[in-house]
Amino acid sequence: MRPETKRAAPVTPSSLHWLGVACGLAAGAWLGAAEAPTKLVNLGFSPFLISLGTVGGVFVARWTVPMALKGTRYVVRDIRESPHLIVWAVLAGVLWAVANTLTVFAIRRVGLSIASPLWNTNSLVGLFWGWLLFGELRNAGAKQLLKVLGGAFAIVAGACLLAYATSRQAGGPAGAAAGGIAAALGAGLLWGTMYIPYRKAYLSGMNPLSFVTVFTFGELGTVSILAIVFGGGFHGVVTELQRARPALFWLFLGGFCWVLGDLFQQYAAKYVGIGRGIPLSNTNQLWGLAWGALVFGETSGSATSVLILILAGSLLMVCGAGAISLAAAPESEQAAWKRAMERECHRYGLDPDRLAARLRGEDDRAETSSTGRPWWELLISAAALGLLAWLARLARPQLIPVNLAWMAALTVATIGVLFSSGFLLWKRTRFS
Amino acid sequence: MKAPFKPSLAKAIFTDEQFWVPVVILALGIIFLVFVAKP
Numbered sequence: 001m002r003p004e005t006k007r008a009a010p011v012t013p014s015s016l017h018w019l020g021v022a023c024g025l026a027a028g029a030w031l032g033a034a035e036a037p038t039k040l041v042n043l044g045f046s047p048f049l050i051s052l053g054t055v056g057g058v059f060v061a062r063w064t065v066p067m068a069l070k071g072t073r074y075v076v077r078d079i080r081e082s083p084h085l086i087v088w089a090v091l092a093g094v095l096w097a098v099a100n101t102l103t104v105f106a107i108r109r110v111g112l113s114i115a116s117p118l119w120n121t122n123s124l125v126g127l128f129w130g131w132l133l134f135g136e137l138r139n140a141g142a143k144q145l146l147k148v149l150g151g152a153f154a155i156v157a158g159a160c161l162l163a164y165a166t167s168r169q170a171g172g173p174a175g176a177a178a179g180g181i182a183a184a185l186g187a188g189l190l191w192g193t194m195y196i197p198y199r200k201a202y203l204s205g206m207n208p209l210s211f212v213t214v215f216t217f218g219e220l221g222t223v224s225i226l227a228i229v230f231g232g233g234f235h236g237v238v239t240e241l242q243r244a245r246p247a248l249f250w251l252f253l254g255g256f257c258w259v260l261g262d263l264f265q266q267y268a269a270k271y272v273g274i275g276r277g278i279p280l281s282n283t284n285q286l287w288g289l290a291w292g293a294l295v296f297g298e299t300s301g302s303a304t305s306v307l308i309l310i311l312a313g314s315l316l317m318v319c320g321a322g323a324i325s326l327a328a329a330p331e332s333e334q335a336a337w338k339r340a341m342e343r344e345c346h347r348y349g350l351d352p353d354r355l356a357a358r359l360r361g362e363d364d365r366a367e368t369s370s371t372g373r374p375w376w377e378l379l380i381s382a383a384a385l386g387l388l389a390w391l392a393r394l395a396r397p398q399l400i401p402v403n404l405a406w407m408a409a410l411t412v413a414t415i416g417v418l419f420s421s422g423f424l425l426w427k428r429t430r431f432s
Numbered sequence: 433m434k435a436p437f438k439p440s441l442a443k444a445i446f447t448d449e450q451f452w453v454p455v456v457i458l459a460l461g462i463i464f465l466v467f468v469a470k471p
Contacts, residue, residue, distance in 0.1 A: 087451075088451075091454055091455070091458065092454075094458060095454060095457075095458055095461070098458065098461045098462060098465055099461070101465060102461070102464070102465055102468065105468045105469065129453070133450055133453070179468055182464070182468070183464070183468050186460075186461055186464050186465075189457060189461070190457060190458070190461045193453065193454050193457045193458075194454070196450065196453060196454050197454065230469060347447075347448060
């Protein structure tokens with residue numbers, strides 16, 4: 001007999017599709033918002049230190065958010081049910097960190113305007129792996145295939161236009177261009193490949209909250225090693241961390257926002273697959289542009305041609321996201337998804353009925369999170385809040401002019417997206 | 433009730449061909465990073 005599953009609202013394939021779409025779009029909003037606090041950090045720190053500071057915030061958030069939503073007992077039980085996924089989650093974290101470091105070298109050599117569109121191809125790489133390994137878009141029909149492929153390419157093209165129009169950075173030395181382009185493409189390949197573990201975990205019934213709890217070890221460990229290797233050794237990193245104390249709060253805050261976006265991206269990968277979910281979450285560039293242009297005035301005084309490019313890029317991204325949103329997987333494609341899930345069941349001895357229920361958002365582990373919270377969760381929460389309060393005390397106001405009205409409007413809009421998509425996720429799946 | 437299954441890590445690593453896709457790409461990425469990072 002299988003444990004009784006719990007859910008709040010009945011779901012259909014269509015409602016799960018729209019749930020995944022909502023999560024993908026919310027991911028875009030929060031991944032874009034994550035750029036705002038880091039803009040408050042004055043330049044002068046090494047990119048490895050900025051990356052380490054942000055990932056520090058990411059690590060704290062990845063441990064506290066899943067604990068707050070589901071509890072440690074739930075997460076531990078989930079991980080123990082599929083221990084083979086620990087390797088996959090750590091691997092995904094390492095892939096993220098190496099890709100992130102490659103982008104640093106790419107920006108140094110060819111500038112953001114060339115590098116950013118190149119690594120944005122990660123959604124196309126993810127789409128390819130989703131098709132090849134997990135049956136995504138198989139038997140989807142020409143119409144749906146066109147919507148997804150057209151939408152994904154439109155989002156990448158829109159990102160290219162936005163990056164080209166908004167970047168003010170000059171390129172690096174001409175001789176370094178080939179290496180920079182290759183580094184940016186390499187980052188796109190690694191990030192696109194990182195979505196293989198995502199999809200693998202969700203086809204195996206793991207909760208995204210549990211997956212990110214393990215993922216972060218690979219992420220923080222690799223970023224720390226790379227910061228030490230490229231940032232002047234252990235003592236060099238410690239010295240620079242001390243120098244960066246007044247800015248660490250903003251980096252942590254950026255990391256926290258990034259985790260919320262990443263969690264929505266994980267749920268999107270679970271409910272609509274990586275072929276649809278990742279391009280939708282790549283609309284973060286649109287939100288990043290909104291924060292940069294409206295709050296920080298980054299495009300003020302720009303030529304009309306630049307503004308036209310921004311408008312065209314934004315419209316392309318919106319049209320691409322719209323096309324993917326309307327491309328729900330038909331029954332024939334869902335049968336291919338089911339075959340991919342059955343492969344995991346056969347290989348790892350998992351229960352196909354239980355996994356199918358989990359992919360519908362049902363949760364047979366729900367009773368674990370409703371049996372009271374242990375004392376150490378209070379301790380972890382207190383430690384996380386204490387760390388944030390300490391960093392906030394050290395933080396210094398950054399002398400960057402901001403438009404407070406637009407900042408308030410975008411903050412309200414982003415929080416609105418968090419609550420509406422979060423509520424939908426809770427109502428239909430209880431964050432399963 | 434179906435007995436909980438404990439898949440082995442070794443099985444995941446050595447027999448799942450899907451595992452080697454990200455591993456190979458990660459290895460190439462690390463080699464490339466070392467190459468790119470050279471001054």
